[in-house]
Amino acid sequence: MSQETPTNQSSAQAEMTEAVGQVNRLLAELDGMVNSEQHAALTEYFAELAVLSAMRIRNQTQPQDSSGSDSETPAEGVAGEGI
Amino acid sequence: MAIVDQARFYETHGLNTVEVGNALADWFRAQEFEWRTFTDPTGRYVVQVRKVGTARSIFGLNYALTISFTQQAEGKMLVELGGADWTDKIVSGAIGALFITPLLFTAGYGAWQQSELTNQVWGFLDSHIYSRTGKSAQWSLAVPSYMGQPGYNPNVPPPPGNYYPSASYAPSAMSGFPPVNTTATQTAPQNPSWLDSRTMQPIFDQQIGRMASWQQAIADGKIVDEEIADQTKRVEELRRKVEENLDVSQRIKLAEVVVAMEKLEAAHLPR
Numbered sequence: 546m547s548q549e550t551p552t553n554q555s556s557a558q559a560e561m562t563e564a565v566g567q568v569n570r571l572l573a574e575l576d577g578m579v580n581s582e583q584h585a586a587l588t589e590y591f592a593e594l595a596v597l598s599a600m601r602i603r604n605q606t607q608p609q610d611s612s613g614s615d616s617e618t619p620a621e622g623v624a625g626e627g628i
Numbered sequence: 629m630a631i632v633d634q635a636r637f638y639e640t641h642g643l644n645t646v647e648v649g650n651a652l653a654d655w656f657r658a659q660e661f662e663w664r665t666f667t668d669p670t671g672r673y674v675v676q677v678r679k680v681g682t683a684r685s686i687f688g689l690n691y692a693l694t695i696s697f698t699q700q701a702e703g704k705m706l707v708e709l710g711g712a713d714w715t716d717k718i719v720s721g722a723i724g725a726l727f728i729t730p731l732l733f734t735a736g737y738g739a740w741q742q743s744e745l746t747n748q749v750w751g752f753l754d755s756h757i758y759s760r761t762g763k764s765a766q767w768s769l770a771v772p773s774y775m776g777q778p779g780y781n782p783n784v785p786p787p788p789g790n791y792y793p794s795a796s797y798a799p800s801a802m803s804g805f806p807p808v809n810t811t812a813t814q815t816a817p818q819n820p821s822w823l824d825s826r827t828m829q830p831i832f833d834q835q836i837g838r839m840a841s842w843q844q845a846i847a848d849g850k851i852v853d854e855e856i857a858d859q860t861k862r863v864e865e866l867r868r869k870v871e872e873n874l875d876v877s878q879r880i881k882l883a884e885v886v887v888a889m890e891k892l893e894a895a896h897l898p899r
Contacts, residue, residue, distance in 0.1 A: 563673075603851045
């Protein structure tokens with residue numbers, strides 16, 4: 546297992562924090578620009594986009610011979626940490 | 629009354645909010661302040677610091693500051709300063725006057741020290757920007773407005789409370805450049821928020837496990853390329869339908885959101 550240095554971890558954390566903040570800020574801006582009908586359509590789109598993102602992360606991080614033991618759990622770090 | 633009395637637009641020459649905020653937090657830490665940092669739902673990077681102690685509490689000498697950093701257009705950054713326990717200091721001063729007159733002066737001294745602290749923060753930011761970029765810090769005053777009037781709502785706490793969702797900024801009196809209005813008052817009916825008020829995260833991420841598309845794809849315990857391709861088609865089709873009902877500015881903003889989400893996704897991937 547590779548070990549990250551504290552500096553790398555701090556840098557990654559800062560990058561993550563900034564990315565989360567950027568997504569939240571832009572979402573809030575877009576939210577303020579759309580009506581309820583557009584909002585509903587965007588909500589559906591973002592939900593499926595989040596699934597796609599989770600799939601890509603899972604695909605990149607899953608073991609090659611996954612046993613399926615955690616089949617109901619999205620990729621780690623996806624839910625609760627932004628996309 | 630000047631509680632959140634100071635806000636400035638800085639020309640940061642490429643520095644970002646997290647980098648500047650963390651440098652400021654380190655500076656406070658070196659002075660033995662308690663501190664914490666976080667990103668609020670509007671994307672502001674917030675640094676909160678305080679210096680407390682029993683003796684300080686008795687004598688009204690607690691200091692606390694909230695400093696928020698908001699990225700603006702054209703490489704500018706909005707920096708807001710607010711004292712988090714200014715009211716406590718006033719109360720402490722009043723009680724001191726009832727019992728021991730000198731306490732009034734210590735509380736006043738604490739308030740003065742806090743105001744000095746804000747000056748030190750501006751001084752730090754000036755020097756930090758210069759030391760990191762080699763360019764002198766340029767700034768102009770940020771003038772807030774509330775309900776169409778300059779100033780802050782005195783009945784609402786300073787940031788990061790609920791003040792800013794209803795606020796907007798008037799053009800700066802000194803420079804004339806307005807910030808990006810990220811918190812404009814909404815005239816449309818309130819939509820269900822895309823951000824979870826408890827976790828401050830987009831709600832979509834919390835719903836992934838319940839989505840049929842996810843459950844179907846993960847049923848065998850793994851995600852294969854074909855499933856990603858199918859989901860990509862589904863997302864692209866939704867994107868087309870969504871964009872049919874958006875105007876140009878909305879499409880541009882949506883594109884910005886998607887790019888930011890992809891960047892966040894990339895941050896999750898192994899390197």
